[in-house]
Amino acid sequence: MTEDENMKANVGGLDRVLRIVVGLALLSMLLWGDEGWKWYGLIGLLPLATGLVRWCPAYTLFGIRTCPLARR
Structure with a gap:
């Protein structure tokens, strides 16, 4: 995987x-x-960053996708 x-x-x-x-x-x-x-409050950096870049490492690990473009 690249x-x-x-x-x-x-x-x-x-x-x-x-x-x-x-x-x-x-x-x-x-x-x-x-x-x-x-x-x-610094914990807020994590959800903010994942929301802004539209990529979550935990989602990748568990194979979860909520983005319809990524399902193609």
């Missing part, structure tokens, strides 16, 4: 929007979270 085949979009539509919204919500904890929980 690198291009590994990086095909596997996150699509509603899944992508939800990842971006959840990522931004978690990142907002950096500004408005309590001192003890504040740094957990």
Whole structure:
């Protein structure tokens, strides 16, 4: 399998929007979270990044695709 085949979009539509919204919500904890929980907001980088690039390594590992273009 080539690198291009590994990086095909596997996150699509509603899944992508939800990842971006959840990522931004978690990142907002950096500004408005309590001192003890504040740094957990960095976890938001993961769903935000996977939503923006439309590729999730965990989806690749489990063979999941929510992107209709990737099913062709």
